Amino acid sequence: MGVVGGERVLACVFVKFLEYSLAGIACGLVGQGVANGLMTAKRHFAGPSEHDVAVPPLLKTALVWGLFMGVSSNLRYQVVFGLERAVDMTIARKVPQVAYGTTVAIRFVNNVIGGENFIDLARWAGVQ
Incomplete structure (x- = not known):
């Protein structure tokens, strides 16, 4: 892989970082927003319980999802795709x-x- 190939790999990782981060933040806002709403509604109708946990912060949780998706999911996706491609180009042909x-x-x-x-x-960031 030459310099141009290396630049393409870095560009791909960066673009996917942005895509995955934005998707993670959006899904985190929706998912955690729904979960927080359900937790609040349950407490409103059923009353407080000794087993209740604190309602997680919405924005912080969404940002953690964005970071997770942009870094961990992105890099794992790149590895999975590379491994599957390597298998397809070698052993799987026969x-x-x-x-x-x-x-x-x-x-x-x-x-x-x-x-x-x-x-x-999530534990490190304090949202779980």
Whole structure:
């Protein structure tokens, strides 16, 4: 990979960072807004409970989602795509079933890692 190839990779990662971050912030605002609304409504109608937790801050939670999506999800996506492409260009040409098995395995591991990353980030940021 030459300099031009390296620049393309960095440009791709940066563009995807922006796309994923904006999607994460938007989904975080909607998702956390709905969750906060439901928590508030439940407390209003059912009354307070000793098991109630604090309602998470909406904007801070949305920004954490944006950071998570822009960094963790983006980089994991790039790795998943690269691994699947490598499998498709090598082993899967002779044994196509390998592509299906590796895709399932790679994406399963990706989901586990992503879930752990988000929990760690949310705890670090104080929104969980």
